[in-house]
Amino acid sequence: MAARDSAEKADVPWLQLFLPFAAGFFLSYVYRTANAVIAPLIGQELDLSDGALGLLTSAYFLAFALAQLPVGVLLDRYGPRRVESALLVVAAAGAVIYGTAQDLTMLTVGRAVIGLGVSACLMGPLKAFAMAYPKKRLASLTSWIMVAGGVGAIAAAAPLEYLLGIAAWREVCLFGAGITLLVAVAIFLAVPESPSGAPQAAGQNDLRRQFGEFRVILRAPKFWRIAPAAFFFSGGFNALQGLWATRWISVHSDGDKMATAAQLTGMNVAVLVGMMLIGVFATPLVRRGIKLAMLYRTGMLLALLGIGGMVLMPRSGGLLIWPLLGLCFSLNSLAYTLISQAFPAAYAGRANSALNMLILLGAFGLQWGLGAMIDTFCLGGASLATAYQLSFGLLVIGQLLAWLRLAYRKPRPVGGLISDTPSGWR
Template identity: 30%
Template sequence: MCPEEHPRQIPLDPHRWFVFGTIAAVYFFVYFHRVAPSVIVPDLMREFQADATALGVMASMYFYLYALEQPLVGYLSDLLGPRRVVGIWSLAATAGCLLFALSPTLGWASVGRGLIGLGVGGVFIPGMKAFSQWFPKAEFSGLVGLFLAVGNLGALCATSPLAWMAQTAGWRSSFLFLGLVTLALALVILTQLKDSPGDLPASGLEEKSPPMALPNMREVVFSARFWILFSVFFGVFGSYGTLQSLWATPFLMSSLGMGRLQASLVNTLLPLGLILGAPILGRWADRIGATRRELLLGLAWTQALLWVILALGGVSGAWSACLVLFLFGFTAGGLATSFWGVVRESTPIQFMGVTTGLLNPAPFLGSGILQVATGAVLDRVGRTGETYSPLAYESAFLVCLGAALVPSLLALIFRKRIYPRAQSPSSGEYSR
C-alpha cells in the first residue's frame, strides 16, 4: 500500500488527560461568567446606582466580544496552536475579572465584562483543535460531551455557590478570587501544556483545512437555509441566554419574594436541565425515528410556549417556577443538540467550516441585544422601591417571546428549505 493509505495514529500519551483537564477547567469559567451577573444584579444596582438598561449593556459586553472574535480565534488556533491561544486569552480573562472586581464605576465594570468575554472566547475552538490532536476519533464525541458538561457545571456554580460567596465575602472579593484562579490556570497552560504528542506540529496528525474561500462564504450567506437557522439560534437560544445570564434570579426575587440564595438555587435548574436534555432528547429522537428537523421545530415552539407562561404571569409559586425553569433548560439542551445535527446533515462538507463559523456567534449576539432590550423595557415600566415589579418582568419577557416566536414561525413555514433536494453547490440548490 501507499503511505497515504495508512492514517497516522495519535499516540495515547497520558499527557492528553492533562491537556483535557486544564482546558476543561478554563472552559468551566466560560459558562460561569456567562450567567454570573444574574446572581449579583442587586449588588451591582446598589453599588453603581444603575438601572436595568445600564446593567443590560454591561452584561451584554461579554456576548458581543465573544461572538465577534470567533473567526479570528479559529484562524489563530491554526497559526499559533491551542496552548498559546488558550493561555494568552485566559490572561485577558484574568485582567477582565480583576478590572470588574476593582471597577469604580459601571463603565469600568463594562470594560471588565468585555475583557472577560474576549478572554473566555478563546477556549472552545482551540480546545476542540487540541482534543483532535491528542485523542483518536473514536473517543472524540464522548469527549466533547464531557467538555460541555464541565462548562454547564460552571453555569451551575454561578448560581447558589456564587450567591453564597457574594453574600459571605462580597461580590468584589469573589471576582478577585476568580481572577487569581484563572491566572493560575493560564500560567499552567502556557508553561506545561503541549500542543500535540511529542511536540509534533498539528499537520503531522491531521490534514489542514483549506483556506476559507470567499465564494463559499457568499454561497452560505445568500442561502435561505442559513438565515432560517441563524434566526432560530439568534432568537430562541438568545432569549434563553438572556433569562439564564441576567434576569432569572431577580425575576424570582421580585415575583415570588424569594431571597437571593433561594432564587439562585432555583436558577440552577436551567443549566441542570440543559445538561440532561441534550443527551436524553437526542437519543429519544433516534429511537422514535424523528428527524432532527422535526425535533428542532418542536423544541423551538416549546421554548416559545414557556415564554408565554412567563410573560402572562403563569409562574405563581416555587414549584411552578422550578418546573418552568427546568423545562427551559431541558428543551434548550435538546435544541442545541438537534440544531447542530441539522447543520451537519443539511450542509455540504465543503461548506461546513464556513457555515459553523458564521452560525456560532448567533446566540451570543442574540443575548447581547436582548439583554439591552429587556433592560430598557424594565426601566420603561419602572421600579417598585429598589426592585422591578413582576409586571415589569412580564413586559420584558414579551420581548423574549417575540424573539423566540418569530424565528420558530419562519422555520415552520420554510421547513423544507432546511433540507434542500440537492446539496451540491454546482447544482445551485444550496442557495435556494
C-alpha cells in the same frame, strides 16, 4: 465516507483534550452567569437601573460576539492550544479590571475584556474534536463540554451566593483571575499542538483566503435555516440565564432570595442533566437513525411553549417552570453539532464561530434590549411585574418566528461545501 473520516483522525486520548478545555469552558460559564448574582450588589453600590445592569452584563456578550470570526480564523490557522491559552490570559486581565473598577465605565470595560478572553472556550474544543475524532462522535463530545459549562452555571448560582457571604465580590473576581491563569497554563502544556496529527491543509496560511471562505459558510441555506433559532433561543437563554431569569423570579416571588436561588439553581441543574443525557445518548441515537435536527426542533418548541406559558401565568409553575426550561434549552448544544456535521473539519472553527457570533449577538441584544424595554414600559406607567411580562412577551414572538423558520424545509442544493439537507438535517 465514515470509514475514511475515521481513518483520517488521530488516536488522541479524549481526556487529554477534554479536561483542559472543560476547565476553560467551566470558567467561561462562571463569568457568563456570575452577574446574575453579583449584579444586584453592584446595582446597590452604584445605584444602577435595570437598563444599566443589562448593558453592563451584556458587554461580555458583545465583545465575545465580535471576537468570533477572528477567533475562528485563528483556530483554523494556529490551532486551539495556542489560541485559547493566550486568550485566557486576556480573560484574567479582564477579571482584575472588573474586580478593581470604581465606576460603571470601568466595570463595563472589564466585563468586555473578560468576554474577549473567553471567546475561544467553546470554539477551541469544538475545533480540536473536529480535528481528532469522526463526525459521529461530535454530538456526544460537544455535549460533555457543555456539561462543564453547566457545572459552571451551577457554581455561579447558589455556591457563588454562599461565597459572597464570606468574601467581598471584588475579592471573588481577583480569585477568579488567578484560577483563569492556571487554566491557561494547563491548556498550553497538556493539549497537543495538532490534535489530528496531520499537517495543515494547503492554503491554510493564507489569511485572505480564510476570511474569504466565510462567504461560503454565510451563503449556505443550512446556516441561515438555523441562524434565527440560534439568535433567539440560544441567545435568549444566555440573556435569561445571565441576568433576567433571576430578576424575573425575584419580581414574581416578591423578592424572596431563597426562592430565587432555588429556582435558578434548579434551572442550571436541569441544563446540566440535559447535557449529560445528550452526551450519553446522542451517538447511540444517531446510530439508530434518530435525527438530531428533530430533537433540536422539538426541544426549542417545548422551550417556546414554556416561556409563553410563564408570560401568560407568571406566578404558576413555581419551582417547576425554570428547571423544565433548562432541560429544553440543554438541547441548544445540538446546533453546534449540526453545523459541524455540515462542514469539513478544516472549516470547523470558522463555521462554529460564525454560528456562535449570532448566538452571542442575540445574548447581547436581548439582554440589553430586555432591560431597555422594562425601563420603557415602567416609564409608560406599567408596574414592574407587567413590564417584565410585556418584555418577555416580545421575546416569545421573536422565538416563535425563529422556530417557524427552523421547521420550514425547502431543500435547495447549492454548490460548494454544503447543501440545505446535509447528513442529520431531515
